[in-house]
Amino acid sequence: MLLADTRIDDFKTERKGIAPPLPMIMRLVPLLFYLSLLFLVVVGSFASLHARLSSNHRNTVLARIETLKKDIEDTKKERSALEAQISEAMDLEAWVLASMPLQPLAVAIIRSLGNQPEIVDFTLERDAETPSQLRMSLRLNTPSDKQLEQTLEVIRAMNYREFNPTQTRVQGNLDYKANLLWQDPRSGRQTPEERASQTGVTP
């Protein structure tokens, strides 16, 4: 059975307390809600992905930083070890360069005197603070100073330079004192074999 619309409407009871409709602009609210959900999903996903990639990258860089720190530490240790080696080497070198053999010098000085004068006293003493310097003291029983000149020539020929010389004559003896400096001890770094070959001169 068909009923007319107007007649059905007539059956509706009057409803009380129905809220008045919201303004038209509020129709955008559901749309905005869906858009905000879309924003959350898209931005959240990208941000999470980005954060995870960045975090992985950060961890890789941190691992590289640890390796770099270790390398720096190792290099510093190597440098310290090398510096200790150099310090020891410098001490040993200083000893070697200042411990030149004295026998050839002593033999040369005695030989330079020939047979005429007589050595009363001859001393070579190494300066404790400056071991490349020697204090020489020579007392000769000779009437002439010529002999001393010859001896000094021999000393110079052996690469020693005398300084602060004093010369006195006491009771017929000629006293000569001087400091001897081995000239340029760093000019040649001899091997132990070269050094050994220099000494042991036959008197």
Next chain:
Amino acid sequence: MNPKQLGAVIILAGILLAVQLGMMFQNKARAVEVEVEKVKGEEKGLETQLAAEKDILTDLQRQSDELLKFVAKWKPFFALIEEKQSAETGISMKVREEGMLTLSQRYQQVPHKINNKDNVSLPVLIRATLLFDDNYSKLLMWFGNMEKIKPTMRVGRLALSKGSRGEDLRMELVLEIPLRKGSGAK
């Protein structure tokens, strides 16, 4: 406030919350990126530091190469502190072997100082003070021979004067043997 308005407010709050959450995720990602930039900066600084350290080391190696090679040849000739007894007996044996007339011999262990400063690498000296009265050439040959067989030995003092007989000399000799710190002694 009617239910429709209340619903609208709740949905608006949901929108705000969703946007806030989205922004929070983005800020978090940005913060991690900033941190990455920071550690990258630190890495760069450390790379520069490592390069500088390596340069210094290379320079030091280059500068010290000749010195270390020179000293390496001499090192075996330096007696170690642990060998002090043999250093002393080595000299007294050589004195005895030659059968020279020895008036006195004295051995001391003295700290090695230069300008009142301890020598760290060669801390101890064996100092032998020997007094001979014998033939001139025999004495000088022995003296030269000692310098030949012990190239690191140093003559601290040599004093020659007339001996008791015609050709004889009285020779006072102070020999110094440095003792090196062993690799284990630090």
